[in-house]
Amino acid sequence: MAKAFKHKKRTKPNHSGVGDFFSIFFLILMGSFMALPLVLAISNSLKPLEELFIFPPRFFVRNPTLDNFHDVFVLMSQSWVPFSRYIFNTVFITIVGTLGHLFVASLCAYALAKHKFPGRNVIFWIIVTALMFSTQVTAIPNYLIMTKIGWLDKYLSLIVPAIAKPLGLFLMKQFMEQIPDSLLEAARIDGAREVTVFWKIAMPQVKPAWLTLIIFCFQDLWNLQGSNYIFSEELKTLPYALSQISAAGISRAGATSAVAVIMMAVPIIIFVISQSNIIETMASSGIKE
Amino acid sequence: MNENEKFMAKLLAYMKNKRSNLFREIRKNKISYLLIAPYCILFILFYLVPVCMSIGLSFTYFNILEPARFVGWKNYVDLFFADEVFLKAVKNTFLFAIITGPIGYFLALFIAWMINDIKNSKIRAFMTLIFYAPTISGQAYIVWKYIFSSDTYGMANGWLMKWGLTFQPILWFEDEKFIAPILIIVVLWMSMGTGFLSFIAGLQNVDRSLYEAGYMDGITNRFQELWYITLPAMKEQLMFGAVMTITSSFAIHDQLAALAGFPSVNYAAHTVVSHLIDYGTVRFEMGYASAIATLLFMVMILCNKLVQSLLRKVGK
Numbered sequence: 107m108a109k110a111f112k113h114k115k116r117t118k119p120n121h122s123g124v125g126d127f128f129s130i131f132f133l134i135l136m137g138s139f140m141a142l143p144l145v146l147a148i149s150n151s152l153k154p155l156e157e158l159f160i161f162p163p164r165f166f167v168r169n170p171t172l173d174n175f176h177d178v179f180v181l182m183s184q185s186w187v188p189f190s191r192y193i194f195n196t197v198f199i200t201i202v203g204t205l206g207h208l209f210v211a212s213l214c215a216y217a218l219a220k221h222k223f224p225g226r227n228v229i230f231w232i233i234v235t236a237l238m239f240s241t242q243v244t245a246i247p248n249y250l251i252m253t254k255i256g257w258l259d260k261y262l263s264l265i266v267p268a269i270a271k272p273l274g275l276f277l278m279k280q281f282m283e284q285i286p287d288s289l290l291e292a293a294r295i296d297g298a299r300e301v302t303v304f305w306k307i308a309m310p311q312v313k314p315a316w317l318t319l320i321i322f323c324f325q326d327l328w329n330l331q332g333s334n335y336i337f338s339e340e341l342k343t344l345p346y347a348l349s350q351i352s353a354a355g356i357s358r359a360g361a362t363s364a365v366a367v368i369m370m371a372v373p374i375i376i377f378v379i380s381q382s383n384i385i386e387t388m389a390s391s392g393i394k395e
Numbered sequence: 396m397n398e399n400e401k402f403m404a405k406l407l408a409y410m411k412n413k414r415s416n417l418f419r420e421i422r423k424n425k426i427s428y429l430l431i432a433p434y435c436i437l438f439i440l441f442y443l444v445p446v447c448m449s450i451g452l453s454f455t456y457f458n459i460l461e462p463a464r465f466v467g468w469k470n471y472v473d474l475f476f477a478d479e480v481f482l483k484a485v486k487n488t489f490l491f492a493i494i495t496g497p498i499g500y501f502l503a504l505f506i507a508w509m510i511n512d513i514k515n516s517k518i519r520a521f522m523t524l525i526f527y528a529p530t531i532s533g534q535a536y537i538v539w540k541y542i543f544s545s546d547t548y549g550m551a552n553g554w555l556m557k558w559g560l561t562f563q564p565i566l567w568f569e570d571e572k573f574i575a576p577i578l579i580i581v582v583l584w585m586s587m588g589t590g591f592l593s594f595i596a597g598l599q600n601v602d603r604s605l606y607e608a609g610y611m612d613g614i615t616n617r618f619q620e621l622w623y624i625t626l627p628a629m630k631e632q633l634m635f636g637a638v639m640t641i642t643s644s645f646a647i648h649d650q651l652a653a654l655a656g657f658p659s660v661n662y663a664a665h666t667v668v669s670h671l672i673d674y675g676t677v678r679f680e681m682g683y684a685s686a687i688a689t690l691l692f693m694v695m696i697l698c699n700k701l702v703q704s705l706l707r708k709v710g711k
Binding site: 122125126129130132133136137139140141143144146147150158159160161162163165210211213214216217218221223224226229232233234235236237238239240241242243244245246247248250251266267269270272275300301304321325328329334345348349352359362363365366367369370373374377378381 | 424426427428430431433434435437438440441442443444445446448449452459502506509510512520522523524525526527528529531532533534535537538539541542547548549550553554556557584587616617638639641642643645646648653668671672675676681684685688689691692695696699
């Protein structure tokens with residue numbers, strides 16, 4: 107009895123100090139490997155030209171400057187489509203796509219998780235398999251389909267396929283399953299319509315899942331180049347425009363780093379804001395056999 | 396006779412009941428089908444139909460301008476017997492997938508496990524961010540181009556020369572010896588991904604009382620604890636992580652193309668997806684490209700089945 111009590115006090119009695127030391131050492135080692143390239147990208151984006159091309163190269167910036175960011179804007183303003191247009195395109199595609207995905211996928215996830223109807227298991231099985239469809243596998247037929255329905259060179263060609271991404275539906279469904287049935291039943295007895303139950307009762311219960319879905323979808327669309335489907339310069343996305351700067355190579359080393367920093371800042375900030383919610387959602391992300 | 400009538404009446408009542416059940420079911424399900432309709436229509440149009448089309452097109456010669464012409468197994472035969480670059484791409488893909496897939500997966504699991512042991516929640520959140528940041532930072536992998544730049548201004552060359560380990564800059568991305576190892580490092584750096592978050596979450600959700608019970612049963616060190624308690628309790632997250640890792644490690648291309656060039660020197664960084672993009676968007680041989688896509692898809696499904704059966708052995 108006394109022994110049991112003692113164990114209860116210490117949650118992890120089997121962890122030796124040596125083991126703790128090694129795991130912290132390993133974490134710091136791996137953590138540096140993960141973090142240093144990003145730190146270098148930020149440091150490089152602040153380096154003036156003479157610091158980018160010195161021998162031997164320095165890791166940290168000595169005289170930080172915002173010239174590189176300034177260069178990006180100058181370079182972009184030289185193109186015949188204003189820079190703000192690329193920003194608008196990407197922001198528009200990202201917001202509409204993410205919200206559309208959130209709504210449509212949640213609707214379907216709700217029915218799959220909370221309604222018993224013939225075919226639901228088959229549908230869910232297909233969607234789990236579809237987690238493995240990489241975009242490259244479907245790229246060519248998708249191009250043909252876009253041509254057929256006349257969506258080529260339109261925002262729709264980038265937004266609509268993102269709305270049907272299987273990952274978001276999958277996460278939503280796993281999370282919706284945890285909503286107690288009694289909660290929904292109570293609303294139904296009060297005479298609420300199914301859409302109302304979904305929107306007013308179910309959706310507020312799964313807020314953490316929204317945030318996760320938003321960050322995944324956001325990150326995909328934010329980095330979408332979409333050059334396969336979009337030909338008009340005024341419809342092209344920000345990553346595409348910025349990749350043109352990087353493509354110029356060594357002569358624009360500073361501007362390239364500035365571009366990388368601009369592109370990575372937004373998803374990282376969103377991740378930091380919603381981190382705890384994301385982790386909560388991922389806890390229910392498992393695939394049952 | 397009486398008995399027979401009784402039975403018939405019963406049967407009729409049963410059928411009526413069943414029928415009304417069915418009707419009720421259908422009426423009730425109308426809403427369900429309505430709710431799933433928007434997603435399912437889009438999903439069928441942009442995911443299911445394309446995969447089926449891809450399989451269909453793989454048996455044709457199709458260049459978009461002319462109508463597709465049925466050629467049977469020719470594309471597949473050509474791929475394996477007449478396309479040396481494809482074989483090289485397959486070799487590269489398997490090299491990348493086999494090294495980065497399992498290593499990335501276990502590294503992510505291992506690190507998630509160690510991060511989970513950190514008591515301070517602020518530090519835990521910070522470490523999670525550090526390991527996940529490269530995955531969400533878009534095209535930040537371009538910084539590796541600077542680290543392994545082929546002139547003296549690149550980090551790697553600069554330091555090697557400063558320390559006198561080499562006297563002239565090494566052409567990292569032009570030398571076949573170096574291309575694959577460097578790219579493997581970069582891919583590992585980026586591959587923590589979705590699996591990692593799923594593992595962190597799975598670890599946090601393991602029922603604490605399981606550990607207590609485990610200590611009673613004589614679990615003596617942290618590895619036993621991991622194998623017998625933690626991993627079996629988060630099997631579903633392990634599965635999800637595996638699916639994500641398989642999908643991404645077989646579809647490696649963007650990072651490689653950005654760093655080593657497309658096509659790369661002597662096709663050293665040419666993967667199956669590179670080959671697919673080459674035929675699909677550069678040469679417009681859609682039938683041939685579809686055959687590549689179909690093979691890729693099949694291999695991913697097979698791998699997934701394999702991993703699924705391996706994961707069943709966890710904790711046994």
